[in-house]
Amino acid sequence: MKITDIKIIVASPGRNFVTVKIITDQGLYGIGDATVNGREKAVVAYLEDHVVPCLIGRDPARIEDIWQYLYKGAYWRRGPITMASIAGIDMALWDIKAKAANMPLYQLLGGRSRERVMVYKHVGGMDIGEVVEGVQALREQGLDAIRAQVSIPGLPPIYGTGPSTDQAAGGMIRALPNEEVWATHKYLPLVPKLFEALRDKVGWDVHLLHDVHHRLTPIEAARLGKDLEPYRLFWLEDAIPAELQDGFRIVRQHTTQPLAVGEIFNTVWDCQQLISEQLIDYIRVTSVHAGGVTGLKRIFDFASIYHVRSACHGPMDVSPVAMGCNIHVDVAIPNFGIQEFSGYTGATHEMFPSAWSYERGYVQPGETPGHGVDIDEAVAEKYPYSPAYLPVARLEDGTLTSW
Numbered sequence: 001m002k003i004t005d006i007k008i009i010v011a012s013p014g015r016n017f018v019t020v021k022i023i024t025d026q027g028l029y030g031i032g033d034a035t036v037n038g039r040e041k042a043v044v045a046y047l048e049d050h051v052v053p054c055l056i057g058r059d060p061a062r063i064e065d066i067w068q069y070l071y072k073g074a075y076w077r078r079g080p081i082t083m084a085s086i087a088g089i090d091m092a093l094w095d096i097k098a099k100a101a102n103m104p105l106y107q108l109l110g111g112r113s114r115e116r117v118m119v120y121k122h123v124g125g126m127d128i129g130e131v132v133e134g135v136q137a138l139r140e141q142g143l144d145a146i147r148a149q150v151s152i153p154g155l156p157p158i159y160g161t162g163p164s165t166d167q168a169a170g171g172m173i174r175a176l177p178n179e180e181v182w183a184t185h186k187y188l189p190l191v192p193k194l195f196e197a198l199r200d201k202v203g204w205d206v207h208l209l210h211d212v213h214h215r216l217t218p219i220e221a222a223r224l225g226k227d228l229e230p231y232r233l234f235w236l237e238d239a240i241p242a243e244l245q246d247g248f249r250i251v252r253q254h255t256t257q258p259l260a261v262g263e264i265f266n267t268v269w270d271c272q273q274l275i276s277e278q279l280i281d282y283i284r285v286t287s288v289h290a291g292g293v294t295g296l297k298r299i300f301d302f303a304s305i306y307h308v309r310s311a312c313h314g315p316m317d318v319s320p321v322a323m324g325c326n327i328h329v330d331v332a333i334p335n336f337g338i339q340e341f342s343g344y345t346g347a348t349h350e351m352f353p354s355a356w357s358y359e360r361g362y363v364q365p366g367e368t369p370g371h372g373v374d375i376d377e378a379v380a381e382k383y384p385y386s387p388a389y390l391p392v393a394r395l396e397d398g399t400l401t402s403w
């Protein structure tokens with residue numbers, strides 16, 4: 001079999017997605033996700049100018065060799081643009097291999113290790129009452145794990161909490177980055193009150209999660225972890241900036257609150273210390289940002305040695321293609337923890353017919369040969385690329401800060 005053509009398709013059915021379609025001389029094709037939220041065009045250029053010409057005529061069955069060719073061969077290793085480009089190609093190649101074998105992808109990864117894959121969804125709100133209501137509503141819809149975020153009184157709504165940044169409406173609603181305001185001293189005493197109210201109203205049978213979005217220093221995160229201990233969160237996510245690996249040791253020394261990080265990591269080397277020193281409990285890499293199925297499996301296998309569990313990043317800017325690949329990996333690996341699943345717009349589902357399915361808090365990969373996610377190119381044409389960015393955050397005095 002030979003690769004005859006590779007198409008890079010950019011469309012925005014609610015979010016911008018970069019999709020790779022690898023076509024072979026045998027009529028089989030494979031689909032991959034190469035989206036980097038807010039930097040989509042950079043990946044398109046990387047793929048079209050530097051990757052596609054090198055792959056025409058190659059054997060699509062040689063997945064590991066092509067991964068190494070694109071990784072080692074580039075000389076300029078790692079980084080989100082390179083690794084998303086590799087991911088898009090890698091997912092499409094696994095799709096072709098599994099279609100050729102007439103098997104769902106998870107069978108090629110060792111087969112099922114569990115009957116179903118638990119997901120968590122998000123609830124945000126302008127005040128604690130609104131978040132409690134949202135969590136109760138998701139409980140009624142069958143969710144066993146829920147991420148809760150609340151807006152800070154006296155400050156405008158921030159990403160993930162309020163209507164101005166509603167993820168269902170696209171989250172990144174502006175053509176240029178929205179500038180948000182952050183105040184740690186107002187946030188720190190509020191979050192324990194949120195989880196006290198949640199435990200009071202929804203009880204102890206549900207897994208509760210919280211995402212700090214990299215906003216704290218290590219000692220502030222340690223304080224938050226201690227204050228949240230009575231409410232036994234499933235995890236505290238991105239408590240400090242992800243690149244501050246030594247900082248996690250400080251957080252760890254002070255709290256038994258489980259810690260999760262990884263959505264901005266691209267390779268096993270970004271999280272090697274965190275995993276091997278057992279400074280975290282969950283590694284949140286995702287197929288599209290961590291080098292595809294090959295990269296993701298490599299990281300999770302490494303993590304399994306240290307009993308660190310998986311938790312694939314799965315917001316709506318991780319396309320249904322990457323979600324499908326994540327779910328095939330989730331169902332197969334021994335150290336699965338949880339899968340993030342924030343849901344997609346109707347237009348996104350229309351554009352990506354998918355074999356994976358969601359029902360009452362759990363997902364299944366489906367039994368279609370390949371990873372089971374396709375792209376309807378006619379639908380994609382209806383939703384052209386439209387520039388959109390994540391917000392930036394400033395302190396009340398105007399200083400730019402992490403979020």
Ligand code: GCO
Nearest residue numbers: 037211263314315317340390
């Ligand atoms: C999450 C994330 C997202 C990211 C987004 C960036 O936990 O789902 O923090 O909300 O901010 O995916 O593109």
Ligand code: MG
Nearest residue numbers: 211237238263
């Ligand atoms: Mg997050």
